[in-house]
Amino acid sequence: MDIHNEKILILDFGSQYTQLIARRVREAHVYCELHPFDMELEAIRNFAPRGIILSGGPKSVYEQGAPAVEEALFELGVPVLGICYGMQLMSRHFGGEVVPAGKREFGHADLLAQGKPGPLFDGFFIDGKSPVWMSHGDHVEKVPAGFEVVAGTGNAPVCAIQDVARKLYGVQFHPEVNHTPRGEILIDTFVRKICGCSGQWTPGHIIEDAVSRIREQVGTDQVILGLSGGVDSSVAAALIHRAIGDQLTCVFVDNGLLRLGEGDQVMATFAENMGVKVLRVDAEERFLGALAGVADPERKRKIIGNKFVDIFEEEAGRLTDAKWLAQGTIYPDVIESAGAKTGKAHSIKSHHNVGGLPDYMKLQLLEPLRELFKDEVRAIGEELGLPHAMVWRHPFPGPGLGVRILGEVKKEYADILRQADAIYIEELYRTGHYHKISQAFAVFLPVKSVGVMGDGRTYEYVVALRAVETKDFMTAGWYPLPYDILAHISSRIINEVKGINRVTYDISSKPPATIEWE
Missing domain, CATH: 3.40.50.880 (Class I glutamine amidotransferase (GATase) domain)
Structure with a gap:
């Protein structure tokens, strides 16, 4: 079909x-x-x-x-x-x-x-x-x-x-x-x-078609995939693994910009439970070193994207037959990056899968989700048997915390943000709000404000919390989280995360703001 x-x-x-x-x-x-x-x-x-x-x-x-x-x-x-x-x-x-x-x-x-x-x-x-x-x-x-x-x-x-x-x-x-x-x-x-269309575009048929296309495109070649732990790359990995099995090797790059405990979660899901070959690469120092002194968000995205490609090529070099780099690029990534096939839209942001690939990349690209919207990706993820919690996890940007830390990225900032974000998400789950929200996350602001803790004066960093409701991610409204829950989250973050003495809540809609801060 x-x-x-x-x-x-x-x-x-x-x-x-x-x-x-x-x-x-x-x-x-x-x-x-x-x-x-x-x-x-x-x-x-x-x-x-x-x-x-x-x-x-x-x-x-x-x-x-x-x-x-x-x-x-x-x-x-x-x-x-x-x-x-x-x-x-x-x-x-x-x-x-x-x-x-x-x-x-x-x-x-x-x-x-x-x-x-x-x-x-x-x-x-x-x-x-x-x-x-x-x-x-x-x-x-x-x-x-x-x-x-x-x-x-x-x-x-x-x-x-x-x-x-x-x-x-x-x-x-x-x-x-x-x-x-x-x-x-x-x-x-x-x-x-x-128009007389019968409605063949269903998760089962999409998977069947994608598997056939992947096999035809790849043949007997080896494929390397950058696994981030996010929905898109996870579904891409599961789909390609169904198509070509052990010809796929996933490279999970711990770039120091991931959420708390994410590395262990990714390895447990894919390597231990699904039998997918996953290589874990500790590259925190390389990423943070490349980002040192860089504050511009577009430059950060490009640097992170290029560094990923560098590491993929290194790993592919160890696989003598690897000829393909698989990515979890989806349709909105393409459209938002450069107007996509319309050719007329303004570039909102570059996605590291779309706008950040260098000309010298030796691997060919394999992008089985490129035609799909996020809700379609989730649907085929569940059809492929991925854990519900992973499939319905809130979106996480390809550059990770690199674009949720405003300005220059430092290890200190990433460690603080990881802890604050984990507390925030934990409380959203506990209070039953997580699945009512389309996307929620914390943002690190590289500014200090005066505070008082105990009997002493503090001068520490600020974290902003973001939560939005949206059906399509093209427009979004801020989520009205109850005051008592916000107060409890703020109290936990300030008391448990060293280096933060102020928490704010973002009540901007898209437009005029974007969902992510950078």
Whole structure:
């Protein structure tokens, strides 16, 4: 079974929500890819999508130089769904009129059905209406010939249109965001019923397909994998081990930037319980030496990434047949690092798997999770039999504590942060909040503040605690941890971790902040 045979193409016009569209399609068990809006028509034909989704975007379709698609796109004979800017673009293409709205519409709105909704909106309306999330300054004033209006709001009479005969649909609202409660129904209906996809993109099929691809790609070669203990590299290790068994050797690099006791946990899980070959390398001094005097976060990421590669190559040199370096790169790593396949997004941060590999690296890359989102990685991790606690552990950055220590990284700082973080996570588990939170961690701030302990004055470091709720990690809200629990965590950290006399709690959302501090 080729699980990539049924696929949806998403053309990105620069919306902050484009990744969410892809996640909703994947949740419908259908494969999809993001590509830039100016993808060449021949490439689209070769991609052979069952359907196309046009994303939203910040521009106006009537502006000079506004993003557009080749006109023949709408003649390919596959269903098209335009979202926000995508709907306006499609309307204008077919002779409709798009104008600046008299009143811009951002936030919640009630979508009201007009007449009998078409096939796309089956199950979307309840009693003729559905709450949706709007984010637009323009709207369609004149509907193109052949299209009919399906729904509108009090502020925008044209919010959903369709040409059922040609399978062309448009919505002014954003069905991909959580704020549109039944949005996933609409996207599921589009990809499954309108586009005719059967839903082959399931954990079992993904594993079966990945195992086949790995075996074909690697052959009889030896593979070396950098095992960090995080979800992504752990799932990659389990998946590759299922495919090629003893041809895989994992290198677990203890870089001095791991969580408390993490090294022993990783060795116990993989080497002792799963029978995976794991080499443990103590490289704390090498990493901390390379990071000495470096404060810039991007430089730290590059240094850590390069140092990992150096060590992998050294270990691979001891394996005479090793030709592949396996990594736990996932789809958001690629997209956030450099705009990925859209080619248009701003670089938020570089991921050490994506942006930090040197040109001289002799090993070929094997990245079996590169097409997957985090929730998909977790699902196949459980399917592969990894411990539940490991699969559902909060994300941990590739550079480890190196980007949770602000500024220069020192052993003293890492030791302090490890202890504080362990107390924090222990209390979140004890109080039942850990699995309600998407990601939680402590951050070391290299500043000192005055305090009082006993009868003496102290001048010690500050730790910030971070906890966020998110479904997609593209946007996130801070988690409202109860005051009494925060007070207890703060008291424990200050009393038990030498060198800290002040604890703060980060109440910033993403955006404007990021989840990690660096």
